[in-house]
Amino acid sequence: MSDQTESRRNFMVRAIIGIGAFIGAAIAVPLAGFGILPVLRKKEPDWSDAGTLADLAVNEPQERRFFQTVKTGWQEEKVERTVWLVKKPGGNVRAFSPNCPHLGCGYRWFSQDKQFKCPCHASFFDIDGKVIAGPAPRSLDTIDTKVEDGKVLVKFEVFQVGTTKKAIA
Amino acid sequence: MLKRLIDWLDERIKVRDLGRTFADRPIPGGSSWFYVLGASLIFIFSLQMATGIFLAMYYAPTPDHAYASVKFIQEVAPFGSFVRGLHHWGASFMMVLVALHMIRVFTFGS
Numbered sequence: 001m002s003d004q005t006e007s008r009r010n011f012m013v014r015a016i017i018g019i020g021a022f023i024g025a026a027i028a029v030p031l032a033g034f035g036i037l038p039v040l041r042k043k044e045p046d047w048s049d050a051g052t053l054a055d056l057a058v059n060e061p062q063e064r065r066f067f068q069t070v071k072t073g074w075q076e077e078k079v080e081r082t083v084w085l086v087k088k089p090g091g092n093v094r095a096f097s098p099n100c101p102h103l104g105c106g107y108r109w110f111s112q113d114k115q116f117k118c119p120c121h122a123s124f125f126d127i128d129g130k131v132i133a134g135p136a137p138r139s140l141d142t143i144d145t146k147v148e149d150g151k152v153l154v155k156f157e158v159f160q161v162g163t164t165k166k167a168i169a
Numbered sequence: 170m171l172k173r174l175i176d177w178l179d180e181r182i183k184v185r186d187l188g189r190t191f192a193d194r195p196i197p198g199g200s201s202w203f204y205v206l207g208a209s210l211i212f213i214f215s216l217q218m219a220t221g222i223f224l225a226m227y228y229a230p231t232p233d234h235a236y237a238s239v240k241f242i243q244e245v246a247p248f249g250s251f252v253r254g255l256h257h258w259g260a261s262f263m264m265v266l267v268a269l270h271m272i273r274v275f276t277f278g279s
Binding site for chain 1: 192216219220223226227229234237238240241242245246247248249251252255
């Protein structure tokens with residue numbers, strides 16, 4: 001009889017501890033996820049409107065200014081951005097990041113020479129962004145584009161400078 | 170495995186004696202379910218503290234951003250609606266438990 005009471009008591013103790021552990025986990029796991037998961041998430045930037053397609057002529061790069069909505073948690077900020085848009089003969093639109101991959105200066109298109117030229121250290125790029133001359137370690141960084149309803153949309157990102165491989169900053 | 174962990178803790182901070190003090194305490198007149206209310210209050214208050222701390226990580230107490238931050242917690246943050254819900258209903262439950270506990274203390278004269 002006493003043996004039976006002992007094991008029943010032990011069972012109850014273990015059951016209570018087990019249920020307590022389950023309740024503890026049911027609370028601790030969501031709390032930990034709530035605190036840590038947002039830090040681990042990779043946020044993809046949204047598409048931004050970079051103007052109409054019709055104003056672009058084939059193989060004539062144009063600088064387009066627009067505002068990108070940057071979301072940090074619950075805060076939304078409008079940041080001014082620029083891209084160089086080039087319409088190719090096939091109908092595609094290419095977008096180049098406005099910063100020279102050498103040290104980040106803003107380069108320009110020179111239509112007489114048909115080259116992008118960077119004023120800081122004289123890096124020159126052709127219409128496809130390939131390095132012709134100068135200290136730039138890689139060709140111009142391309143940005144994803146798509147055309148919707150006659151508008152050019154770009155997924156703007158900032159890239160690292162000075163590296164031979166294109167990487168997001 | 171679990172026994173080894175408890176043994177390790179017991180050597181250092183005497184958790185078994187601690188457990189015995191809480192669980193095996195003799196209660197004059199015998200134990201009753203009514204006595205559960207005090208410990209429940211401790212539990213629910215700890216829960217409010219924990220959920221409150223985690224909510225404070227995202228809440229913005231300014232007139233401009235309070236709504237946006239709460240919307241973020243409710244809709245975007247992982248488990249945000251759950252943590253906010255626990256905190257919301259925990260508050261109401263706590264008030265009920267406080268009232269019941271006070272009635273118990275008063276009527277039992279202890």
